[in-house]
Amino acid sequence: MAPVLGDEMIGSDFKISGAFKNLYNRQLTQIYEHARNLVSLRKELIFHHPIAQSLHHSIIMQLLDGKLLSEQIKAELAAEVEQIKMQGGKIPHLAAIIVGENPASQVYVSSKIRSCEQVGFKSSLVRCEAATTQEELLAIVQKLNDDPDVDGFIVQLPLPKHIDEEAVTLAIDPKKDVDGFHPVNFGRMAQGLPAFLPATPMGILEILRRYNIETSGKHCVVLGRSNIVGTPISILLSRKGYPGDCTVTLTHSRTQDLPAEVRRADIIIAAIGIPEFVKGDWVKEGAVVIDVGINRIPDESKKNGTRIAGDVDFESVAPHCSFITPVPGGVGLMTVAALMMNTLKACKGEIYGR
Numbered sequence: 001m002a003p004v005l006g007d008e009m010i011g012s013d014f015k016i017s018g019a020f021k022n023l024y025n026r027q028l029t030q031i032y033e034h035a036r037n038l039v040s041l042r043k044e045l046i047f048h049h050p051i052a053q054s055l056h057h058s059i060i061m062q063l064l065d066g067k068l069l070s071e072q073i074k075a076e077l078a079a080e081v082e083q084i085k086m087q088g089g090k091i092p093h094l095a096a097i098i099v100g101e102n103p104a105s106q107v108y109v110s111s112k113i114r115s116c117e118q119v120g121f122k123s124s125l126v127r128c129e130a131a132t133t134q135e136e137l138l139a140i141v142q143k144l145n146d147d148p149d150v151d152g153f154i155v156q157l158p159l160p161k162h163i164d165e166e167a168v169t170l171a172i173d174p175k176k177d178v179d180g181f182h183p184v185n186f187g188r189m190a191q192g193l194p195a196f197l198p199a200t201p202m203g204i205l206e207i208l209r210r211y212n213i214e215t216s217g218k219h220c221v222v223l224g225r226s227n228i229v230g231t232p233i234s235i236l237l238s239r240k241g242y243p244g245d246c247t248v249t250l251t252h253s254r255t256q257d258l259p260a261e262v263r264r265a266d267i268i269i270a271a272i273g274i275p276e277f278v279k280g281d282w283v284k285e286g287a288v289v290i291d292v293g294i295n296r297i298p299d300e301s302k303k304n305g306t307r308i309a310g311d312v313d314f315e316s317v318a319p320h321c322s323f324i325t326p327v328p329g330g331v332g333l334m335t336v337a338a339l340m341m342n343t344l345k346a347c348k349g350e351i352y353g354r
């Protein structure tokens with residue numbers, strides 16, 4: 001039996017593919033023996049070992065478990081809410097506005113409300129029909145701004161075409177903007193001032209932090225420049241401190257030779273909205289891959305004829321990674337957990353005072 005790299009040297013939770021064991025048994029033994037003699041072994045060493053670099057596929061890969069982390073975070077929040085209750089403090093209250101019947105939005109908002117229940121927050125859901133006018137929506141936003149019991153609220157995007165999303169975002173009181181979409185929060189984030197961070201980038205930072213992934217000096221390539229994910233995560237990871245201090249390349253539809261850019265990345269963040277877009281031969285051995293995509297695609301093998309796919313072609317990419325987020329079960333759940341964290345911060349007045 002070949003020495004099991006994961007068990008003794010790095011940790012038992014690494015996955016080693018069967019194919020690798022069979023094909024590279026001898027090389028694995030050599031790496032093992034070499035590494036064993038090193039006093040301070042780091043994961044990177046394995047990837048930079050000449051033998052490891054000559055391997056066609058990567059050695060070990062660990063899933064970044066968004067389900068596990070989000071449950072951990074929610075348990076921490078629930079414990080804090082219990083404390084608040086015992087001390088007679090204010091229970092955090094999140095409100096959500098949803099306009100129209102977009103099926104994906106319905107799922108996301110339900111998940112946010114369910115999470116509030118899990119952590120002991122109060123929640124309110126304002127459902128508006130698709131024909132709601134911009135003025136009517138702005139009036140609801142104003143009402144929530146003025147309601148002293150509501151600590152934070154979100155307007156689920158996208159909105160119907162006749163409503164100007166920018167005007168609605170601007171109408172939200174930055175002190176209650178737990179989505180971190182208002183330009184005041186965005187600007188404060190960019191300057192490194194206390195701010196509500198947008199939930200998906202915040203969830204990504206939490207994954208990197210809780211898995212102790214090195215970011216300092218790493219080259220991070222972000223795919224997609226949306227205001228919600230790509231642009232803010234590129235700012236956050238280039239900021240001083242941990243997780244941060246990355247050199248960031250923000251790529252988009254006009255980027256020339258995207259695969260070549262992605263191949264330079266130590267950390268890849270795919271937030272482009274195209275199913276299974278990033279391919280295995282674009283990925284440097286040992287890269288960390290964060291897949292933000294949630295795309296519904298046809299799949300005849302499934303009961304309902306569809307499945308959820310990320311922006312990364314998991315099958316071809318995973319063998320090259322040191323860490324990768326699955327879809328589902330990765331970033332999506334962390335987005336909701338981050339929103340809960342922001343709501344507690346809003347209730348406690350941590351960003352703007354009470």
Ligand code: GUN
Nearest residue numbers: 154155156157158179199
């Ligand atoms: N639509 C997609 N992601 C988000 C999000 O994080 N917040 C809101 N409000 N709408 C979204």
